Amino acid sequence: MSSSQGFFFKVHEVAKLIPYGKVTSYGAIAKYLGASGSARMVGWAMNASHKDPGVPAHRVVNRVGLLSGKHHFEGTNLMQQLLESEGVEVVDLKVQDFEKLFWDPMKEL
DNA sequence: TGAATGACTTCGG
DNA sequence: CCCGAAGCCATTC
Numbered sequence: 001m002s003s004s005q006g007f008f009f010k011v012h013e014v015a016k017l018i019p020y021g022k023v024t025s026y027g028a029i030a031k032y033l034g035a036s037g038s039a040r041m042v043g044w045a046m047n048a049s050h051k052d053p054g055v056p057a058h059r060v061v062n063r064v065g066l067l068s069g070k071h072h073f074e075g076t077n078l079m080q081q082l083l084e085s086e087g088v089e090v091v092d093l094k095v096q097d098f099e100k101l102f103w104d105p106m107k108e109l
Numbered sequence: 110t111g112a113a114t115g116a117c118t119t120c121g122g
Numbered sequence: 123c124c125c126g127a128a129g130c131c132a133t134t135c
Contacts, residue, residue, distance in 0.1 A: 071116080
């Protein structure tokens with residue numbers, strides 16, 4: 001319980017810092033946290049974010065802008081709708097102009 | 110303790 | 123960026 005929150009907490013904090021209408025990748029967050037090799041753990045942390053309101057998990061996608069985690073959201077297209085509601089163009093589960101919308105915590109923070 | 114899992118990434122073709 | 127295979131690492135059973 002408590003011991004595991006460390007990694008999750010940091011991931012949640014970074015996710016909360018993602019600007020509106022922007023997206024980032026698991027690897028970018030992992031690298032920012034100093035766990036570049038634990039990109040998968042970021043995804044795992046996002047899984048825990050489900051109980052942590054305020055964590056925009058829909059803004060976190062894989063390295064190519066693919067909504068790899070959309071299956072973990074309720075419904076069938078909630079994640080895409082959330083992104084589109086923020087002005088992010090999403091086609092076929094992929095973020096369009098990903099390079100433009102990409103928000104790198106290493107670079108911005 | 111060891112084996113399996115996963116919301117990823119990188120490399121080669 | 124598409125496809126397949128290997129690597130990584132914290133968490134779970």
